Amino acid sequence: MPSLPSTNQDLIELSQINRTFYLGDSKVRALRNVNLHIAPGEYIAVMGPSGSGKSTLLNLIGLLDRADAGTYKLQGDDVTTLDSDAQAQVRSKRIGFIFQSFHLVPRLTAAANIELPLTLADMPAAERATLVVKALKDFGLTDRAQHKPNELSGGQRQRVAIARATVQRPAVLLADEPTGNLDRITGEEVVRLLEALNAQGMTLIVVTHDPVLGARARRQIKMEDGFIVSDSLSSSLAK
Amino acid sequence: MKLIDTLRYATTAARGAPLRTGLLMVAMSIGVAAVVILTALGDGARRYVVGEFSAIGTNLVIVLPGRSETRGFNPANLITSTPRDLTVDDANALLRLPGVVRIAPIVVATTEINADGKLREAMLLGTNENYLQVRQLKVALGRFLSQDRSGHGTSEVVLGALIRREIFGSDNPLGKTVRIGDRRLRVVGVLVEGGRGMGMTTDELLIVPVASAQAMLNSNTLFRILIEARSREQIAEVKAQVLKMITQRHDGEEDVTVITQDAVLQTFDKILNVLTLGVAGIAAISLAVAGILVMNVMLVSVAQRTAEIGLLKALGATATAVRELFMVEALLLSLTGGLLGLALGYLGAAILRHIYPSYPAYPPLWAVAAGLGTAMISGLVFGVMPARRAAELEPIQALAKRA
Numbered sequence: 192m193p194s195l196p197s198t199n200q201d202l203i204e205l206s207q208i209n210r211t212f213y214l215g216d217s218k219v220r221a222l223r224n225v226n227l228h229i230a231p232g233e234y235i236a237v238m239g240p241s242g243s244g245k246s247t248l249l250n251l252i253g254l255l256d257r258a259d260a261g262t263y264k265l266q267g268d269d270v271t272t273l274d275s276d277a278q279a280q281v282r283s284k285r286i287g288f289i290f291q292s293f294h295l296v297p298r299l300t301a302a303a304n305i306e307l308p309l310t311l312a313d314m315p316a317a318e319r320a321t322l323v324v325k326a327l328k329d330f331g332l333t334d335r336a337q338h339k340p341n342e343l344s345g346g347q348r349q350r351v352a353i354a355r356a357t358v359q360r361p362a363v364l365l366a367d368e369p370t371g372n373l374d375r376i377t378g379e380e381v382v383r384l385l386e387a388l389n390a391q392g393m394t395l396i397v398v399t400h401d402p403v404l405g406a407r408a409r410r411q412i413k414m415e416d417g418f419i420v421s422d423s424l425s426s427s428l429a430k
Numbered sequence: 431m432k433l434i435d436t437l438r439y440a441t442t443a444a445r446g447a448p449l450r451t452g453l454l455m456v457a458m459s460i461g462v463a464a465v466v467i468l469t470a471l472g473d474g475a476r477r478y479v480v481g482e483f484s485a486i487g488t489n490l491v492i493v494l495p496g497r498s499e500t501r502g503f504n505p506a507n508l509i510t511s512t513p514r515d516l517t518v519d520d521a522n523a524l525l526r527l528p529g530v531v532r533i534a535p536i537v538v539a540t541t542e543i544n545a546d547g548k549l550r551e552a553m554l555l556g557t558n559e560n561y562l563q564v565r566q567l568k569v570a571l572g573r574f575l576s577q578d579r580s581g582h583g584t585s586e587v588v589l590g591a592l593i594r595r596e597i598f599g600s601d602n603p604l605g606k607t608v609r610i611g612d613r614r615l616r617v618v619g620v621l622v623e624g625g626r627g628m629g630m631t632t633d634e635l636l637i638v639p640v641a642s643a644q645a646m647l648n649s650n651t652l653f654r655i656l657i658e659a660r661s662r663e664q665i666a667e668v669k670a671q672v673l674k675m676i677t678q679r680h681d682g683e684e685d686v687t688v689i690t691q692d693a694v695l696q697t698f699d700k701i702l703n704v705l706t707l708g709v710a711g712i713a714a715i716s717l718a719v720a721g722i723l724v725m726n727v728m729l730v731s732v733a734q735r736t737a738e739i740g741l742l743k744a745l746g747a748t749a750t751a752v753r754e755l756f757m758v759e760a761l762l763l764s765l766t767g768g769l770l771g772l773a774l775g776y777l778g779a780a781i782l783r784h785i786y787p788s789y790p791a792y793p794p795l796w797a798v799a800a801g802l803g804t805a806m807i808s809g810l811v812f813g814v815m816p817a818r819r820a821a822e823l824e825p826i827q828a829l830a831k832r833a
Contacts, residue, residue, distance in 0.1 A: 296741070
């Protein structure tokens, strides 16, 4: 199995990760003996057909899912054995999520949606307000701050979602099909935003079907049947 | 998550589903309003009856002829099977007892009054001059009966306010002659309007000396003897002495019943308190139903907001935070509904009092507190399960559901 050499500066270190689901009587081995090292600031695309385990891998890195076996180290800390509250803490401080269907809270305004992770992290209101104003400005949403999600375009919604995911300056940004619900042009904008964040040093992991989007990443991981089948550093070299 | 933020989030969540929230609050408020109104009714009944009995007078001991108790063989039964009548002599004898202040013998019958060319049916009450003080009534015009020294009756009558109005209108009735039955009597006074007691208004009474009434009815029995004891503490003692004396006078046969106002009051107070409690209990069932509704609504809410819960977890919410959010929401809903119901209940009680002014339909404080408390507790208890379910959701499964 191809795997890059481990270094001490690894942001993410997965070793011998297994995850099995049981759907009725059938057993689905979503991840099989996955070993992966990701350095800070990397830009990775995880690709593969449906059911190949790529979303499971992302959820696992994001601590939304637990491995059945193996160890996961985030910034050198073993997070596999943390209890659920401690994992929530890690999600809050170090991980940002972006979803295909945006997952904005429909009754909250754009500003309130961005504020949500800060509120959950017990930040004082005054501090939250300045961060939210800055985030709205950074993502060009200032004049949209008081709009509810259903009053926003798809691109705007995803920008709100990205603002929300990054307002705590997480170490890793995880995006599951971030352009899946967007047209090509707005999808392009969103990808450029994500790449800009990556350029600022945020590690970016994108799960996608879209080969064009995948090709933009500096490192591609291809998955099939729960195995990492290829892990290459540059798409241009692979072509 | 800070409490204020939790509250705010729960509020927006509740507002986000106005129909669901509205229906739930209606159910909860109906429950609380039912408790408030029904206990107001029950407690109102208690106050009404207690008030009615207090209006009879104070420190009263009442003697009734006859005994409704089954007793053993008594030689007196061989001679007579019917109880001896209560007589005016019995009443006068009781006056000699220590601890007795006043005595008012009572004879009651329906009769007709004929005056000024008008005829009317009325209640005839034969008694003595003490009746006014014993019953704590007041005279509006003229005076009450004078003392009947001869014991043969006088030709005096005191009218109830309604009788006076219907027969004499606004004319002065004092000194006028009225026919009652086959007798002619002189009006000496008129009672103040609104006297009540024992479910009987004094407005339609014709009060005559007891001897006159007995002569009219051609009988020498009494309907009741009202005895006023010197003080509340002496009531029990007076009761025992009265019973002893009457028994003695009736050849050793205990053929009267002696009741005290206190005992009657306490009995009614107790009965009606139990009634109020029972009614409150029935109303509390509707609160329990509302509580189950809270659970139902919160469960639906959790199911509908699965994706949101998943998102909250992805954004770093702990299980505790999620549980708190849903608990606070359930509590908020039931408390708001409860307060709404309180307002509704007080409004209902006020309307009741408006429609029946003589009925003191005030909800007792304990019922209000219990109603609101039950609403809150049911919100809490029935909120736990949905909140726990929300908190236990696996974020990944929660997120997999599309919002």
